[in-house]
Amino acid sequence: MEKSFIDMTIKTYLAEQFFCKVAELEKEQNFFTINSRSELPYIKIMTYNKCVVICTSEALHLKVKEALTDKNRDEIFEFPFIYGQTIHFIPDVKKVQRLPLPKDYSYELLKGSDIQKLKYIKGFDNSLSFDDNAHTRADIIFLAKKDNEIIGVAGASAETNSLWEVGVDVKPEYRRGGIGAALVANLTVDIMELGVVPFYSASVTNIGSQIVASRSGYMPGWVDTYGNTLDGSSVYNDLIKNLVL
Template sequence: MKMLTNKEIKEIAIRQSAEDMGCKAADFLSEKNIVCKFCLGEKARRYYKEPITCNFVSYGNNVVAATMGEVEDLVSEYIEKYEFYHLFETPNMHWLEERLAERGYKICFMAEYYLPDVERIPNIQCLYETRILGQDDFKNLYLPEWSNALCSDRKNLDVLGIGAYDRDNLVGFAACSADCDDMWQIGVDVLPEYRQKGIASALTSRLAKEILGRGKVPFYCSAWSNIRSARNAVKSGFVPTWVEMTIKPANIVDEINSEAGK
């Protein structure tokens, strides 16, 4: 199978973002900010959950804001008020947050996404034995220590993984979920006592190659503040490619915060 190029990988990601929002792929390449009506496509990422009041996405050229009508005026005013790359920053976000609150909405998720640079994915030797794992191997691994690698709410999407073993004990684990038809998302966990040994990057980079070898696009997501995760992405051959910020009804955000606090 012919390996995807970096250009093809980014084109696939942009088409997927368009499917996720209801806009055109070309919108992300414009030099102008674009507001469109939000519409979750049939092939949207499978973890997206409505209601989504607005989603801001930037691939570094502009911002595309897919929004529902009830906040379209605020969103339009916001993206005209600041440079597109400042729309994801405080204190500018406070301007939007204050006005959203008056209508019963809040900023919810914010994340940075990475794609592989196929020309620089390294071959990193792991200090421990590694094994390729499939869905049948995951059954007993839906545990808190592997919650980044696997998702118990979407077990059917977890398709491929690589484990690092100290004797027969799993000490590091990278796995991916088939979040959309052409793109598989990587998550990785390493037990605390085994960190700082290069296990995460060895597993992440190898899993990226395994995914590419199957004709799919691996992608990686982290919060801006998760420096450890961002460093792993870069060390594993990934580069920052796009950012997202999502607005949801305030009661949904409050519910997420309530669950997280338990």
């Protein structure tokens, strides 16, 4: 897969998500955009290359623009109404390759409807989870078993037809043995062979997950914020309301 195809796929996705133009993502500049679909107060900030995009709901647009105009990238990401930062990793075409699979386990690749046979599985929320109707967003998974017990899963679900997000879970007692990186690396190659661009996401606080990304042939692509304190999504929402009142 060509690097140019990966880059254009990512930029097209980001432009749609942050209501900006693809060309703007190549500039060293801050952009203020409006999420016209949001009914709740909305602030989401993203940096890609040297640009920063500050996307808000329409009602907040002018106030946020006034507050953040002329601020640098670090100051923008310190805006007090946002929380959480996620690093999104993209394949490094010079490094992506299949990694040797540890010999102590057996492995299985499942696609599409075949994934349904795992509909009662628990504890793999980053890679494979089912709702109350036994529906999952996962399009492909690669799993490891030890004595018939599933101990690790790498899975991917479609963000768009050409872009899938990869996640991985390994049971605690089997970590630090390279199984997570091996699952992700091999699944990544499988996805790219389908003509689809994979990406991998990790919280800025999750060093272990970032190490898995690096060992699996990924490199940082962009960073965005997780949520904002105005729409009630924060786990500290009650505390925020009490402080404000």
